[in-house]
Amino acid sequence: MTIQTARLSDPAVRAFVTAVNAHDREGLLALLTPDATVADDGADRDLTEWIDREIFSSHGHLDVDRESAGGRALLAHYSNDTWGEMRTRWSFTVEDDGRISRFETGQA
Template sequence: MTIQTAKLRDPAVRAFVSAVNSHDREAFLRLLTPDATMADDGSDRDLAEWVDREIFSTHGHLRVDNESNGGRAILARYSNDTWGEMRTEWRFVVEEDGRISRFETGQA
């Protein structure tokens, strides 16, 4: 069962999913702290290069199936033009100002 983006509990995660799904790179980048970091399958990646390659140039899309940790962890079906669809998990660190300082993703 897919959770509608508007019903995701954490505002930062909700905005993250919305920006990914609407392919809004500017909104996506505004959600991140200036020093934000990320990891994919347990390895730190260059955030700007990764989001361009895995999300914005390949039409990335998240369909959230489950959320935990107060909404700061999600289980989702992620698809893009390169890899097709895969089951993924995402974990977010959200700062007091509501911006994301780190996210980690990987196959679930």
């Protein structure tokens, strides 16, 4: 059973999932610190290239199944036009100003 996005505990993570599912690139970028980083399956990636390829040009969508670590770790079904649907894990580092400085994802 998925968790409604509006019910996710951490405000930054909730806004991240909302922006991904709304295909709101500018909204997503506004949530990130200027030096934000991303890792996919343990390898650091170029953030802008990654979000464009894995989220925006391929219509990414997150359905969250479970959250932990105060809402900063998710287990979710992620789908996009490139890879189809897969079970994924996501973890977020949120700074004091409420912006995300790093997120990591990969298959669960």
